[in-house]
Amino acid sequence: MSRPTRPGGVNVVFADHSSERGGAEFALVRLLQTSQPWHPTVVLPRAAPGATNVFAESLPEGVALVQTGPRHVARQQGGSGALAAARLAAKILASAFDLARLRAVRDADVLVANTTRASVYVAAAGALTRTPFVVHIRDLITEDAIGGPATHLMRQFVLPRAAGIIANSRATLETVLPYVRTDVVDVIPSPSGLHPVDPATVTVPATVARIGLVARIDPWKGQELLLRAFASACPDGGARLVFFGGPSFGHEEFLRDLNALARELGVEERVEFAGHSSDIAAAIDSLDVCVQCSLRPEPLGQNVLQYLSAGKPTIVSGEGGPAEWVADRDNGLVFAPREVESLAAAIRTLIDDSDLRGRLARRAAATPDLLVDEEIGIRIRDVAERSANW
Template structure:
């Protein structure tokens, strides 16, 4: 699928920021990219997006009138992934190089002036694309480049590659930025902002009627099973809704369903699947849980839950530490410690006044993470103009 290429210019200046992503799935990084492109356009900065596969984000960008192209080619994302086939890796990398060359042709014809790689795979493809189009490449880093996720050797390779090929970094958190090689590189932290939501306050439910929500892809590292195990030893019997589907060929959902049955929780657990906008589910929940067993780079769903008026329990590492003030606007826990996790849940379920007060403070905290602020930081960093004349270089 390809949209006709057209040259675009921002309201002020000759900049066209083109984002490159290897997937158009409705995942955190891709949702953040769509929001950022929209907010930049609202500030008068021309944007476009290049995907190497089709998916829900393509239609969403069409709906928002953001130019988008899907570059069909030999690249198959499943060939290059953590834990994938070693024998398929060289073929996958070659396909990424080939696709990168095609992306460079698109960028050149459309009049792009800056390329922004939105994933690690996009970084490799963007390297080739930037060389062909003779454009600067910025790496928008949504993942912590650490051994915890990539393994020691691969994480080191990715860090060095990013340092060599990119002109600078946009990191989604300070935690993410610290996982990169930044010596003599321009870099900025731009938290993934959320779009405005209006959710009216409501009376807290009594302990026996509390609703819990957890939003996130059904993947082992996201830790949905940890919540189930904590609920199994909880003193209360809240209802729980898991929002999110499985991606990239994984089937963790089946394992979670079986675990819920083994723990005797099947009557209290709902798997809602992928929901394009989970705001209504979060708005109806009393408590939102984030319990990634692997360090989260940021945690957009935490901010979304806060804005929706939930009391939040989040993992005590990585990005969530930059969002939640423990005991003030949420609770931070080690989700792998079942006893402590369950105790945190019980403390909020039992005390409806504390739960309500924490939720109100969470609403106030969420206003620090707006997409308008994100766009302003990114526009300044990239040196592109906006309607208010904001421009120049980001901090190093």
Template sequence: MSAADRDRPARPVRILHVSHTGHRGGAELALARLLAARPSWTAGLCCPPAGDAFDGLAAYGVTLDPRLPQLPVGGTRSRSPMLAARYLTSLRAAAGALRGSALFGAADVIHANTAAAAIISALANRGRSVPLVVHLRDLVTPESMGRFGYAAFTRLALPHVAGVIANSQTTLASAAGRLPAGARRVVLQSPSGLRERVTQPHVRDQVRAVGMVGRLQRWKGQHVFLRAFAAVFRGTDVRACLAGAPLFDEAAYEQELRDLVVELGIAGQVDFLGHVDDVPAFVDSVDVLVHASVRPEPLGQTVLQGLARAKPLVATEGGGPSEWIRSGANGLLVPPDRPDALAAALRKLADSRETRKELAAGAAATPGILSDAECARAHAAFFQVFAPATGSSLTERR
């Protein structure tokens, strides 16, 4: 290195974030929150033009390049060879589009936000020495990713990663046997829209509202929640509040839920709120928060949101939620896909303000929950590992 190079101020690391969709899913909202937290790197984002998950990020200094084609819906789970072939063709087309981006050519590090984005990025990055960091937000299993999605991800993407960020120990363990020996790995909490924590819980005398936050899709278990709610609260003035909207081909499930509340006799007690921007405010508005996924959840952002706001919480055991909740201390864990077990937990909370107070206090004392700004700093520390040896750095932004 020359003396001039040594004296030249280091520029921020240029990180290109790749998202396979611009629609509002959990992974996309987590990335948007990360980038809105004003990270210390120079951020670019390549994604498809449709969707509004990343609207407004330009105000935070993020350069957007919406050039990626939209992938076919259902390609990862299809048993149709024709649809799988069409999906693979779309992945290759997206890789070609990514290679044509000026952001791609200038990046010091590529960060793939999802499994599909990882396949696109790995295909585009072949023959280059730019490190690829992949975010593991789903369990790396055929059940979670779909048979074709799992095969494509584990064969086309994971062998080429320099590092992985997992949202829970459970998620990381699901990929352990598929990662290159030299790949760096870390477990980092995903940003959950948390600005500050509640340290002094407020627990009302009676339960008036029970809430659930999450995209309306079957495996999230809104139907389980509604059956449990009906078993405990049907015919009372207690309300069930569902925050979340369907995406892609999930509108049929929303209609199924609307039909179910009529069948259960609780149509007048259920509020379908659609997507909610201010999740902390929604969590504060309910007396009990529910997480009801029917299979192990990789992270369970609802769980973090409930704990951070010191809310009495019931969650499905297994996966990420079991890493955060000590049942009976800072929440209650119930078996998955068991409306009767969830109903018993809701009844226990409805019948005892003292139990709700104890769980709320335990939630407030839960260690390790990070604000979005703290999440950004933790991500910066990991990305620093892959920064070029000279000429760039990640420094904390004041």
């Protein structure tokens, strides 16, 4: 049953299970910084004292922020086995009931689940309050990507009840389409803060001084793979390797492991762990070659869109969302997923061939459909409005 939307725009409640520095969280912040005619509220779990909260730091005036319900942790921090599953189920149920009790939710025209975990308790809250909901698909909904129980819940409980689906790539959409009943479906890249440069203005330096990856420090983002490939491609000095991004979701130990590996490989003096950067554009601008090298298929790869938009010679893994944006030797180089020597060969190719670097950089900037956040916001608002009346 549809409900009439209010004059001046829909009331939208966005729910996220985390306030840490993750791609989904930054994307939602950027979305809410666009000038859409809606009335948004963000609902998050209660955070631990002193914890990072990207929403509290960045939400514009006029966006309400509510924190309620139990704190959620990343899957690898929650443990495994029946007891861990029971604890997670209890948290999801508690989150659903807390969400349903909120005045903002009862008054909402539509709920939007910003992450996979949030979508489970948003679906339950939507059923309790009879409020239509949208699921923002930012993960590949497969057992390899999110685990068996989460995949089952998404396919059997969440997706069939969703009034709207936003997929961040065709790759993510393909994993959910068989389970979706709504016709309000769109593929929309996440807001990534793009400022596309004019291809005619793009130049590259004569030599490669800085090779880099912009991604949170997380084993599946491929920092170890890139570190080993860099050591193989540049064993005798020259270029530096720069990692922009800090550890989130409990991966501080992995950062220590990466530092130890850099020492072991003999490249410690040429590897920089720059930490989290609040100025992504400046970080990317400081690099001569940009890399995406995740160890499992990236649903989208916001960093890839940022690299292309900046007109940077770009190397990506040949699977998932990035492979939808980069064609080998057209607007970037594509390497065989998870293969150190394939990535090393791509790095060596760009170091050795300045003409190729220049051509790929200009073609990167000319990549079709690199949308600015305002354009993406309009499309997401359209899905929210259509779903409210589904």
